[in-house]
Amino acid sequence: MKYNFDEVQARRGTHSIKWDTADADEILPMWIADMDFRTFPPIVDALTRTTAQGHYGYNIVPSEYYEAIMLWWQKRHGYKIKKDSILPSTGVVAGISAIFSVLTKPGDEVIIQTPAYNHFYNVIKGAGCTPVENELFYEDGVYKVDFDDLETKARSGKAKILLLCNPHNPVGRAWNEHELQSIASICTRHDVYVVSDEIHSDLLAPGKQHVSFLSVTAAQHQAIVCSAxxxxxxxxxxxxxxxxxxxxxxxxxxxxxxxxxxxxxxxxLACEALKVAYTKGDEWLNELNNYLHGNYQFLKEFISTNMNNIKVLTLEATYLVWLDCKQTGMKSKELADHLIKNENLWVNPGDMYGAAGEGFLRINIACPRQTLIDGLNRLKNIL
Structure with missing residues (x-):
């Protein structure tokens, strides 16, 4: 490998939410979706040059920002983006909030596919809307869309938006073209707008391809993609x-x-970082995805050998592994609290993603192998 993902970084004392909000230095944080790898080195170089200029006044979003996004989506995902369709934003959640301000009014329903990213609930309620759950089927360790239930929720006349997570956080699915086309057909039929959060679209397991929602639906005037x-x-x-x-x-x-x-x-600085990432970062990302897959394979083998009461779900995308802990007989929060109290291991309880997440844990494996081994040993000591 050209890039060293095994290097352990000292991140405490850097104002990191992941590392500096723990109650004690002994706590190992494997919760929030934040990687413990140094970013692509040319990004650091570009930011160093930019800060050395000594001028930090109001900035425009340069044309290179848009061009880098268009280039990236064409070469990584085979999707041609029109420049005038791009709206810059400071964040995906902020973008979703702005979308809701336009497409909904208080009292409207927004469909989410649960277990769902916890901040989806926050932004829906912040808009005065009601979250309506289209719970995913969970069978034989695999999640699938319940299309009959989605049809029922979409035709109610109250639902204005389906807030789609593609790929899905926390269950790790990379939705395929058939699944997305079925979703598009249902939502188009019932005049439900689709807002697709595709922030994890680059983080894919070997052999997986990201399918953007915009690439499978002819009703592009009724769909918005958010990414970063x-x-x-x-x-x-x-x-x-x-x-x-x-x-x-x-x-x-x-x-x-x-x-x-x-x-x-x-x-x-954000504009400079994105421009360098999207124009030069392919090789780094390819190596990152290979390293993450290696971490996932290591975790699967470790848990299979040491914890027969835990089931590891297939990870098609993201670096967030969804663990089925139902055979432990413990509730998600009880188990997560037990891990942090007795082993100083901080992971996310599944119930924070809705009732459909009860009995699960989410663990972040975007870390050096040494850190992953430490976390898994702490998990083993409890389970």
Missing amino acids: ASKTFNLSGLHAAYLFVDNEAIRKEIEVQLWAQGAAAPSL
């Missing part, structure tokens, strides 16, 4: 995201809301 470089290159602290909105009228309204919320202008 932040998960891929560990740039969350820089706030560089974007939306794809083909419908011109709606795009203009969302842009107004982004400006009203102070979320329309990624910073000078």
Whole structure:
């Protein structure tokens, strides 16, 4: 490998949410979706050059920001993005909030597929809307969409948006073209707008291909994709995201809301980081995905050998492994609390992603192998 993902970084004392919000230094955080790898080195070089200029006034979002996004999606995902459909944003959640300001009114329903990313609940309730759960089928260790239930929820007349997670966090599915086309057909039939969070689209297991929701639906005027470089290159602290909105009228309204919320202008450093990541970062990402897959394979083997009461679900995308702990007989929060109290291991309880997540844990494996082994040994000591 050209890049050293085994290097352990000292991140305490860096104002890291992941590392500096723990109650004790002995706690090993494997919870939030934040990687413990140094980012792509040319990004560091570009940021160093930019900060050395000594001028940090208001910045424009340069044309290179848009061009880098278009290039990346074409070469990584085979999808051609029109420049005028791109709206810069400081974050995906901020973008979703702006979208809701335009497409919903208080009291409307928003469909989510549970277990669902916990911040989906926050942004839905923040808009005064009601989350309606289209619970995923869980059978033989695999999650699938319950299309009959989705049809029922979509035709109620109350649902205005399906908030899709593609790939899915926390269950790790990379939805295929058939699944997405079925979703598109249902939502188009019942005039439900689809907002697709595709922030994990680059983080794929070997042999998996990301299928953007926009690439499978002819009703692009009723779909919006939200994404960012932040998960891929560990740039969350820089706030560089974007939306794809083909419908011109709606795009203009969302842009107004982004400006009203102070979320329309990624910073000078954010623009530089995204530009370098998307124009030069292919090889680094390929090596990262290979390393993450190695971590996943190690975790699977370790748990199979040492913890027969835990089932590891297939990880098609993301670096967040979903563990079925139902055979332990413990509730998710009880188990997570037990791990942090007795082994100083911080993972996410499944019930924070809705009732459908009860009995599960989510663990972040985007860390050096040495760190992963430490975390797994702590897990083994309890289970």
